[in-house]
Amino acid sequence: MRSVELVRFAAGAIVAHPLRSVLTSLGVVIGVAAVVMMTSIGLGAQQRVTAAISSLGSNLIIVQPGAARSGGGGGLVFQGAGSSVSLRDGDVDAIARQVEGVVAVAPLVRSQAQVAAGAANWNTRIEGATPDYVVARDLQIAAGRMFDAREARQGRKVAVIGQTVATNLFGAGDPVGQRIRVRAIPFEVIGVLASKGQSSFGQDQDDVIVAPLPAVRSRLVGRRLRGDTVMTIYVKAASDDILDRVQEDVTKVVRQQHKIRPGEDDDFQTQNMASILEASQAAVATFTILLAAVAAVSLVVGGVGIMNIMLVAVTERTREIGLRMAVGARRSDILAQFALEAVALSLVGGLIGLVIGVAGALAMARLGAWPAAIPAWAGPLALGFSMLVGLAFGAYPSWRAARLDPIEALRRE
Structure with a gap:
């Protein structure tokens, strides 16, 4: 057939x-x-x-306090990342000096606060950082400028705001040059960040105000932190080829700074964005x-x-x-x-x-x-x-x- x-x-x-x-x-x-x-x-x-995850920053290593031991009566409790305060300004300086292949090292402290501008107000995240923060996080300035090293060192009351904050406080107006009140403390808006959207954890990355680290640490965070304490350190490697090596070097340097003996547990954690993505x-x-x-x-x-x-x-x-x-x-x-x-x-x-x-x-x-x-x-x-x-x-x-x-x-x- x-x-x-x-x-x-x-x-x-x-x-x-x-x-x-x-x-x-x-x-x-x-x-x-x-x-x-x-x-x-x-x-x-x-x-x-x-x-x-990529929007958090490329070739990025995040150092956070954590994994510290605590407890009484002979008991030991391992705490998670961010549950203890163990990072200092000295750690930031040591990483910048001793680790090769690093493009930027940015310390960070954060708080939550009510912000007002005229009759408008908004509750948002306040981040105290250095100018290297925009480099580490791959942030772009949509309008105005980022504060410089001198303004950051002096703790000037200037701020760069995210798109969400700009919309809720100023609507369609230009925020650059305007005054905002963060817990009644006046800050001058000198720049607006380009939109980043939501993070992998569902957090709006545009709902933020970035100000000089000393200003936020002394005026907004206050007694909750020691004078030289930071909550997070962002380390940006020059390329993804050396990311693992830079992470190992950062871990070694911070262990030396904290005088942690061989065999003892770290009182901090390092996270590699590439490994998290993978x-x-x-x-x-x-x-x-x-x-x-x-x-x-x-x-x-x-x-x-x-x-x-x-x-x-x-x-x-x-x-x-x-x-x-x-x-x-x-x-x-x-x-x-x-x-x-x-x-x-x-x-x-x-x-x-x-x-x-x-x-x-x-x-x-x-x-x-x-x-x-x-x-x-x-x-x-x-x-x-x-x-x-x-x-x-x-x-x-x-x-x-x-x-x-x-x-x-x-x-x-």
Whole structure:
């Protein structure tokens, strides 16, 4: 039997029962659509996490106090990052002097305060820093300027504000040159930061005021910190190739500054943005694979549906199979015909599912405000897997049809 005739017979059998064919392919449609959508959502989430973590700063190492031991009565409690105060100005100077390959070292203290400008007021995050802070965090000045080293050293009451603060305090007006009151202490706005958006932790990075470190530490943080204490140290490496080496050197220098003996635990923590990004991407990738695997279960269900309907078709068309064998059709022709029908049903379902999956992924990305990430391999993989499902689950019905005895088949009514 020629290939053209096989295709014609298979297509005719499918078209003869349109509703049954549609319902048979429905499982594959749902399975392929679910796999494409789940994969797209996972990859979109991965891109969003990558962008959010990258916005914190490239080649960045964060040093925070923590992992200090405390407790009484012989008990030991390991505290988390930021739970103790152990970083000083001397640590910042030592890192800047002794660690090679460092572009910027920026100490930071932070507080939360009510800020007012005229009749408007806003509760925001106040960060005391040095001019190197904008270099370490890859910040850009959208208007005005950053305070310089002299202003920072003297603790001048000047500030650079984020876009969120500027909008809530000044609306569409120009904040540069205006006065704001931070807990009744006047500061002059000398610059506005370019928008950074949300961080990977959901924090609005534009809802911030950056002012000279001494001014914030003495006037806003006050007795909560010693005069030379810092809460965080940002260290920017020259390139990502030396990031791990710089992190090791920073750890060694701070241990020396804190006189920590070999074998003793650090009273601080260092975090590498590249390692955090890598760990986050691995976690999201695993989650994406899990989602796709769960969605792929419906493909198996669709395959079982195809096998069920093909077995019914073999039973219904037993006499037809006997007639074809009687006029010369070989068992291989019968096998190929029914296998082709199963593959066609599965492939059509895969095509429809692919279209629905892509449309659904784009719609969900728009609703969720995350990147629409549809991989190039999604289409070929979906169609190839659909064909595989058709072959796998159509194999037994096709074999059963080919093994029918022609005489017994002709007797069947």
